[in-house]
Amino acid sequence: MRSSPFRPVLSLIGLLFILSCNxxxxxxxxxYLQGYWEIRKVAFEDGAEKAYAVNTTIEYFQWDGKTGYRKKVQPTLEGRYLTSDDALPMEVNWREESLFLEFSGGDSRWEEEVLLLDTLNLTTRHSNGIIYSYTRHEPFSLKETNVE
Structure with a gap:
């Protein structure tokens, strides 16, 4: 029985796919998780996307290695943040070589799988399938701007 001439090509494509998977x-x-993150895009399961050019709130993540919290803050023109005492408890867990942020608020619990995390980017997939893409927030301050 003859081997298909496409078999080596398909094997090579398969190997390249496996090696390229993040x-x-x-x-x-x-x-990199701790700090201020600004939402840039939300991708829905049906393929629709919503981009955010300007945000009035920023996500702040604080954690101590296992537990922490997430809260929304509002940046000011002076480079500070307005905040409240409301914080969403968070646990950081690894399962099957994947990173999950588990939240509890009120009577509900949910998790977000971290798909990408580096110095400038954070992408999570909510348990409902929605994907959230963030960039590291850099504070803006009018006090540092020289206007002549």
Whole structure:
């Protein structure tokens, strides 16, 4: 029985696909989570997307290695943040080599899988399938701007 002439090509394509797949964040990438993140895009399961050019609120993540919280803050023109005492408790867990942020608020619990985490980008997939893409927020201050 003859082997298909496409078999080596298909094997090579399969190998390249496996090597190019991003396995998600590594444990050391968790150092990047803490701080201020600005939502840039939301991708829905049906393929629709919503882009955010300007945001009035920023997500702030605080954690101590296992538990922490997430809260919404509002940046001011002076480079500070307005906040409240409301914070969403968060647990950081690894399962099957994937990173999950588990939240509890009121009577509900949900999780978000971290798909990408580096110094400038955070992408999560909510348990309902919606994908959230963030960029690291850089504070803006009018006090630092010289207008002549």
């Amino acid at each position: 396995s998600g964040p590594a444990p050391e990438d968790l150092n």
